[in-house]
Amino acid sequence: MPTPTLEDVARHAGVSTATVSRAINTPDRVQEQTRLRxxxxxxxxxxTPNFGGQALASRRTNTVGAVIPTMDNAIFGQALQVLEESLAREGVTLLVATSQYNREREEAQVxxxxxxxxxxxxxxxxxxxPAIYDMLDQRELPxxxxxxxxxxxxxxxxGFDNDAAARMVVQRVYDAGHRKIAMIVGVNAGNDRAMKRAEGARKMCxxxxxxxxxxxxxSYTLEAGEYAAQQILSNGERxxxxxxxxxxxxxxAIFAARKLGLDVPRDLSIVGFDDIDLARVTLPPLTTVRVPHRRMGRTAARHILDWIRSDQRPDSVVYDAEWVERQSLAPPAM
Amino acid sequence: MPTPTLEDVARHAGVSTATVSRAINTPDRVQEQTRLRxxxxxxxxxxTPNFGGQALASRRTNTVGAVIPTMDNAIFGQALQVLEESLAREGVTLLVATSQYNREREEAQVxxxxxxxxxxxxxxxxxxxPAIYDMLDQRELPxxxxxxxxxxxxxxxxGFDNDAAARMVVQRVYDAGHRKIAMIVGVNAGNDRAMKRAEGARKMCxxxxxxxxxxxxxSYTLEAGEYAAQQILSNGERxxxxxxxxxxxxxxAIFAARKLGLDVPRDLSIVGFDDIDLARVTLPPLTTVRVPHRRMGRTAARHILDWIRSDQRPDSVVYDAEWVERQSLAPPAM
DNA sequence: TTACGTAATGCAAGCGCTTACATTGCGAGT
DNA sequence: ACTCGCAATGTAAGCGCTTGCATTACGTAA
Structure with a gap:
């Protein structure tokens, strides 16, 4: 049996396709009895309505798309989860695509x-x-x-100010008494967040x-971080x-320190960024910077819906990245 | 300027829409020169081709859908990430929807x-x-x-045998000398994995x-786990x-233990399930069961593509859930 | 009774694309 | 020179749906 269409439903119910369509989309415009049939x-x-046909005919999709670097990091997952829930509540579907931190792939996904x-x-x-933005603007796509x-x-x-957040981190580490500081950042290419964080820290220093x-x-894995820290701790001035x-x-990095027999934070302080669940369970718990991912997700949903429905471009919003003190930062041993 | 259509392109290039379509989809069926134009x-x-139109006319979408409980748990994110990459390599897009562990929502998403x-x-x-499976079967949808x-x-x-995995866990815990065992599981309703794990453990006991x-x-959060453990540790026989x-x-649970001044694993052993990144960084590192999520993702991609392309239903596969010994399980104090 | 307004429904065009089939142009074979 | 075959391109139908407009049915007022 092939996939049933509106017409099949119409025939079955003894009405026209128009009526079926109305029964589905604007139930109050058809008689109770007809609707039931x-x-x-x-x-x-x-x-099940065919989305393609629907989209084609109505020129709307009730769909919002998102392109994120990866689902393999809790931070994006959580933001998306909130975004999805907020959109779903308004009857809007979220389409997720990933770019794997790759520029061409991102463009293709958009x-x-x-x-x-x-x-x-x-x-x-x-x-x-810029070509991407031009395309979006041309179609007036929010x-x-x-x-x-x-x-x-x-x-x-x-969002929040990555540059300022990084400066804050450096300031705090400096205030704790550190003068010999190193940094591990995610791959910069096509990642302006990582870049800004590196830049901010560099300038603050x-x-x-x-x-x-x-x-x-x-790169973005635990193992890669361990390896990078090991490099830092083994070569040059520690x-x-x-x-x-x-x-x-x-x-x-904590792993690397442990393997080298260094106690964190006594021998080495380590500061993170994001404040995901994992930050609370490490030994010692990570001093880090809280990124307002859930708030971003929720606000994104509200703003994009506002824009879509009212056709008025909403304002930007800047949240604060909050310093979260736990136990991986301490004054350096003398 | 409205969104350009195939016809606009055709006019612009001085050819028919058919030729444009061919230039895009089957480039070798048009002359080099025409293709360039x-x-x-x-x-x-x-x-950008309109997907609705495309889907409607060609009756294919090169799209695979996935419905997962939530993106807020690394384990699904990782499986999906691999799935997505494997599909993308074959030119297939992945559409992700979440059910939030809710039956009706899942049905709607499907x-x-x-x-x-x-x-x-x-x-x-x-x-x-069953109605869902009936629908899928009726449409012969892989x-x-x-x-x-x-x-x-x-x-x-x-996948893997949740029941057997849970039995194995109990066996190991038993072998370590434990006789007073409790269990915390995720909400069972509509979650047969959690249910099987609970069942398996119960029967093994x-x-x-x-x-x-x-x-x-x-429920599925760190805080909820902490709370549940606290209940277990404070009421009744410990x-x-x-x-x-x-x-x-x-x-x-580790948190709860720590708050109560219990040392893990000396005073209390704790065993996890999944082996996500987090399991390695807790204090102590979690003894747990490794779920082959990446392998599931990769195999899922291969199987579903095979099925779609060859129209032949592939075989099921069962992976082993592997016991991962770390430091949160030890013999009980006498 | 007749006319009229309104609610319910039907009719049919057309959304952007693919593709079966028709047409054209051109070189090769006779 | 003429036919044929093939490659390149065009023509047009139709995929499943929504929606403006036309039609019908029916209750109400005059």
Whole structure:
């Protein structure tokens, strides 16, 4: 038996396709009795509307797309989860695509989502080829950018200031007494959040009169963080504190320290970034920076819906990244 | 300027829409020169094919859908990530929807994905209303079920035996010398994995001649796990070991123990399930069961594609859940 | 009774695309 | 020179749905 169509339902219920369509979409515009007949037919045929046809005819999809770097990191998962729930509550479906931190892939995914007719788009980070923004603007497609704070006026952003957050971290580490500091950050290419964090830390070090900050780039796994930390601790002058671009890297760094017989934080301080669940359970618990991912998710949902429905571009919002003191940062041993 | 259509491109390139379509989909069926003209037109107009139109006309979508409980747990994220990568390599897009462990929501999501014309479907767990399976069968829509090992012959499953895994855990805990055991599991309703784990553990306890296993249901957060453990440890006879339905709950249990001044594993053993990153970084590192989530993701991709392309239903596969010994399980203090 | 307004429904166009079939153009074979 | 075959392209139907407009049915007012 082939997939039933509106027409099958109509025939079954003894009405026209128009009536079936109305029974589904605007039930109060058909008679109670008719509606019931239609519903019965739908049930017996186990009919499901064909989205393509619907989208084509109505020119709306009630769908919002999101392109994130990866689902393999809790931080995006949690933001998305909230986003999805908030959208679902308004009858809007979320389409998720991942870019794997790869520029071309991201562009392709954005195009794919646009082709799928999403009514709005959620993106992470502002740095991407202008051609993409041009395309979105040309179609007047609402989009909001998460995780960064400045859209240079051109974009609606919902996030926090990565640069300032990184500076704060350096300041705190400095205040704790550290002068020999190193940093591990995620791969910078196509990741403006990681870049800003590195930049902010670097500049802050300079302003504080510290020697040039040693920064190691690393991919995003625990193992990679462990390896990067091991490099830092084994070669050259050993720092008394390592600042990490995210919590997973920090957990890896803790491992590396432990393997080298270093006590954290007595022999080495380690600071994370994100405050995911994992940060609370490490030994010692991670001192880190809390990223407002759930709030970003929720606000993103509200803003994109507002924009879609009212056709009025909403304002950007900047949240604070909050310092979370736990036990992986302490004054350096003398 | 409205969204450009195939026709706009055709006009721009001075050819028919058919030729443009061919230039895009079967480039070798048009002349080099024509193809270049078309490509140029596409670029200038920044044309993106309309998915609805495409799907409607070609009756294929090159899309696979997945419905998972939540993105808020690393374990699903990782499986999905691998799934997505494997599918993308074959030019297939993954559509992800979440059910939030809710039956009705899951059914709605499956229908939505079917309506979107997915060529195949990935589901987690086998327990759902038969009507859904009937619908899928009626449309001859390929689907594979992850995370469980028995589709009762009706389904293609790719997973492991939750029941057996739970029995193994009990056996190991028993072998370590524990006789007073409690268990924390995720909410059972609509979650056959959690249920099987609870069941398996319960029966194994019985077989070993242990008193009835005390089982506490909990939602899926660290805090909930902490709370559940606290209940177990404060009321009634205190167990010497707590088996947890997943690692997040186990991490919460460790917290609860610590708050009560109990040393893990000296005063209390705790065992997790899943082996996510978090399991390695807790204090002490979690003894747990490794779930082959990446392998499930990869195999799911291969199987569903095979099924779609060859129209032949693939075989189920059962992986082993592997015991991972770390430091949260030890013999009970005498 | 007749006319009229309104609610319920039907009719049919068309959304953007693919594809079976028709047409065209051109070189090769006779 | 003419036919044939094939490659390149065009023509047009139709995928499943929504929706503006037309039609019908029916209750109410005059």
């Amino acid at each position: 239609v519903e019965a037919a739908i049930k017996t045929l186990s009919y 195009r794919a989502l646009v082709g799928r007719g999403v009514d709005g788009l959620i993106l992470i980070g502002a740095e991407r080829p 989009y909001v950018i998460l995780w960064v704070s400045s859209g240079e006026g051109r974009h609606v952003t919902i 300079a302003e504080l009169g510290l020697p040039a900050l040693r920064i190691v780039e690393s 720092p008394t504190a390592i600042i990490c671009g995210n919590d997973v890297l920090a957990a890896g | 078309v490509e140029a037109a596409i670029k200038t107009l920044s044309y 229908r939505a994905l079917v309506g979107r014309g997915v060529d195949g479907l990935i589901l987690i767990g086998a327990e759902r209303p 689907y594979v079920i992850l995370w469980v090992s028995s589709g009762e012959g009706r389904h293609v499953t790719i 019985a077989e070993l001649g242990l008193p009835a296993l005390r089982i506490v249901e909990s 167990p010497t070991a707590i088996i947890c339905g997943n690692d997040v709950l186990a991490a919460g």
